[in-house]
Amino acid sequence: MEWSGRLDVKKGSALNADPASQARLLDLQALDSSLDRLAHRRRTLPELATIESLAARLREVGDALVVAQTLESDLAREQSKAEADVDQVRVRAERDQQRLDAGSVSSPRELENLQSEIASLAKRRSDLEDVVLEVMERREAAQGDVSALSAERDKLAVEAAGAEARRDEVFAEIDAEVSATSAARGAVVTEIPADLLALYEKIRASSDGVGAAALHRGRCEGCHLALNPGDLGHIRDAAPDAVLRCEECRRILVRTPESGL
């Protein structure tokens, strides 16, 4: 080729491709940018953060619920034991009272012992009944915690299911768009020569997803910088099938009717 301006020969990436193929590269870029935007949207859906924070709260509430349930069942056991203690004392006091009422104890000393035991059993029973009441109060509080935490967990589970359903809905929309865009991309790719496509992919991978940009009114649409008159002059003189690169961002620079040449 005759033109040997620095735009083309730099880094030995001189390539030729007919102008129609170069124009298709801009179509490909538009589709790839759409796919990138769709992938970004899929990764950053607000529902994903919502689902994550709901899952974290669900774990916290679930852990607290296990603690409350364990405490409640411990207190249930404690209550049964305290009630059994009361029963034991009651049975013994009743038996003593029966002996007293039957008049079968005649020795004054034995009678005095029996009356003293009945009195101390009454005191003991009253103390044990206080223990039962105290345990029952604590158990009621624990039951309240279990109910509140269960309700909270159920509410969070419903919210999480709602967020997951919304996420899946948007995912389905995005995936449909990705399919359609990928199909269009597949068609465009067949119209671009392999070497030009490989160069485009290589630049795209290292340049924020943009491998090819239009030259629009003297400005590179990849880096948005205006080309200097010297570079524009070289481009004007370049063969139509020369593949040009932006001096600033090294992206493939595609000429269009609006390039301002």
Ligand SMILES: [Zn+2]
């Ligand atoms: Zn540029």
